[in-house]
Amino acid sequence: MEFNILSSAIAALVPLFMGFIWYGPLLFEKAWMKEMGFTKESLKGGNMAVIFILSYALSFIMAAFLQTLVIHQFGVQSVLMGEPGFTEKTGDAFIYFQEFMNTYGDRFRTFGHGALHGVLVGFLIALPIMGTNAMFERKSFKYVLINTGYWIVTLALMGGIVCQTSF
DSSP states (O other): OOOOHHHHHHHTTHHHHHHHHHTSTTTTHHHHHHHHTOOTTTTSOSOHHHHHHHHHHHHHHHHHHHHHHHOTHHHHHHHHTTSTTTTTTOHHHHHHHHHHHHHHTTTTOSHHHHHHHHHHHIIIIIHHHHHHHHHHHTOOHHHHHHHHHHHHHHHHHHHHHHHHHOO
């Protein structure tokens, strides 16, 4: 198994597109702006090129990490990595891994499975982090729902993409 850069690059676009929809006029623009204390005028300015480039780079890191969470075969590979000859593609552990991948390499490699893991990451990682920050920042429950909802949906889509396309 190898890390799939293209899969991560594609999945890293999801937060940008979802942000446009989620925080835009189609869904939660007014509610989000109210919760943040933003106005259309206060959002003007800022170097949008830098913001989008850095957002994409951070999203790429998330997508790369999601590959290891949503694709179970990475777990088997990581267990065997320290065995003699594995990294040189020789030895019993490598032969075992090849046989394992031939038999089970395509198990749980669907969009739905990846999306399920993405939702779990959203609920079990994004929600606790955002919820904790929101309490200390004295943000509302609505703020947490809007932002965590975005991450749960976004991580589900990203997880689905990397799980389905990383072969």
